[in-house]
Amino acid sequence: xxxxxxxxxxxxxxxxxxxxxxxxxxxxxxxxxxxxxxxxxxxxxxxxxxxxxxxxxxxxxxxxxxxxxxxxxxxxxxxxxxxxxxxxxxxxxxxxxxxxxxxxxxxxxxxxxxxxxxxxxxxxxxxxxxxxxxxxxxxxxxxxxxxxxxxxxxxxxxxxxxxxxxxxxxxxxxxxxxxxxxxxxxxxxxxxxxxxxxxxxxxxxxxxxxxxxxxxxxxxxxxxxxxxxxxxxxxxxxxxxxxxxxxxxxxxxxxxxxxxxxxxxxxxxxxxxxxxxxxxxxxxxxxxxxxxxxxxxxxxxxxxxxxxxxxxxxxxxxxxxxxxxxxxxxxxxxxx
Ligand SMILES: Nc1ncnc2c1ncn2[C@@H]1O[C@H](COP(=O)(O)OP(=O)(O)OP(=O)(O)O)[C@@H](O)[C@H]1O
Ligand SMILES: [Mg+2]
Numbered sequence: 506x507x508x509x510x511x512x513x514x515x516x517x518x519x520x521x522x523x524x525x526x527x528x529x530x531x532x533x534x535x536x537x538x539x540x541x542x543x544x545x546x547x548x549x550x551x552x553x554x555x556x557x558x559x560x561x562x563x564x565x566x567x568x569x570x571x572x573x574x575x576x577x578x579x580x581x582x583x584x585x586x587x588x589x590x591x592x593x594x595x596x597x598x599x600x601x602x603x604x605x606x607x608x609x610x611x612x613x614x615x616x617x618x619x620x621x622x623x624x625x626x627x628x629x630x631x632x633x634x635x636x637x638x639x640x641x642x643x644x645x646x647x648x649x650x651x652x653x654x655x656x657x658x659x660x661x662x663x664x665x666x667x668x669x670x671x672x673x674x675x676x677x678x679x680x681x682x683x684x685x686x687x688x689x690x691x692x693x694x695x696x697x698x699x700x701x702x703x704x705x706x707x708x709x710x711x712x713x714x715x716x717x718x719x720x721x722x723x724x725x726x727x728x729x730x731x732x733x734x735x736x737x738x739x740x741x742x743x744x745x746x747x748x749x750x751x752x753x754x755x756x757x758x759x760x761x762x763x764x765x766x767x768x769x770x771x772x773x774x775x776x777x778x779x780x781x782x783x784x785x786x787x788x789x790x791x792x793x794x795x796x797x798x799x800x801x802x803x804x805x806x807x808x809x810x811x812x813x814x815x816x817x818x819x820x821x822x823x824x825x826x827x828x829x830x831x832x833x834x835x836x837x838x839x840x841x
Contacts, residue, residue: 506630507626508824601723603726613669613670614670614673616676616677630791647788652767652788653671653787653790654783654791655671656791659798662822664773665770666822667791668685668768669685669695672685673730675729675768677729682729684768686758688779693734695770699732705721709737710754711736711750712739717757719758742779775806775807781810784813790818791817792811792817792819
């Protein structure tokens with residue numbers, strides 16, 4: 506994943522439409538797309554390239570990629586699948602507006618925005634994950650491939666950045682919807698990244714058997730994107746995640762929704778123990794490796810802690826240089 510920090514943010518004054526929206530509060534009139542809208546037919550399958558470091562959008566000084574980092578396994582062309590027909594259960598929660606400019610300012614993918622290098626990179630990353638999820642549903646590979654843990658060894662390596670961007674990217678899929686779960690109970694940041702209000706979340710549902718987890722889920726006005734807050738941290742978070750109740754709570758997140766992908770924004774594996782407990786409940790984990798920061802020993806230690814998950818993919822984040830010359834977005838005919 507390229508370091509996006511040098512991408513200039515457009516001037517910050519509100520646009521004409523935004524000012525008009527502020528005056529008339531059009532959001533009260535807008536009806537968000539329902540998650541159980543008919544599924545559009547799947548387009549021809551794409552061949553996903555390897556999710557490896559890509560080139561930088563700026564003229565940053567070249568740095569060799571860390572030698573210890575193995576690239577994500579090469580994907581194969583996904584098989585043509587039957588479109589899922591089971592009805593998608595609609596979550597009961599309110600639909601919230603997500604400020605697109607707030608997303609842009611944090612280098613997050615802007616739904617229906619221009620094709621950027623960032624968007625292209627996450628298209629490549631998600632394709633492999635969706636392929637594994639779809640194979641898992643057919644009984645190939647580990648169970649629960651639709652549950653993806655985004656983790657890293659240490660704080661600040663880009664877990665939330667990648668989890669939110671991945672969720673925004675998957676929400677744009679025609680055949681999938683996505684539930685982004687803030688599983689960093691001690692230091693939640695998904696809600697602030699998306700500009701959503703706080704409320705009860707996963708930890709509350711784990712701690713209180715009378716609270717249905719689906720009641721904690723927030724809908725958004727980004728079609729196909731739902732969010733489950735972390736909830737209130739208890740001091741016994743790890744024990745609650747390790748309890749037998751967790752399996753049934755997580756099962757409810759995909760009940761009646763065969764096309765739903767659940768992304769967990771994890772705490773750092775070497776700093777908070779819930780990460781390794783969560784790894785036992787997911788079919789895939791994405792280990793974020795920060796190009797200028799993550800050391801080999803820390804990475805190996807973190808991989809050991811996540812060994813409850815059979816399928817761990819590595820994602821190299823914040824690269825400034827691609828030895829193979831990858832350059833996405835505006836470099837290839839797209840206008841930004
Ligand atoms: N590829 C990138 N390009 C630009 N900025 C990035 C990139 N990856 C991460 N960042 C920025 O780095 C900072 C740390 O990222 P983030 O909060 O996602 O890390 P984290 O692993 O979730 O941290 P924590 O462990 O504290 O939850 C954020 O400001 C984020 O926007
Ligand atoms: Mg985080």
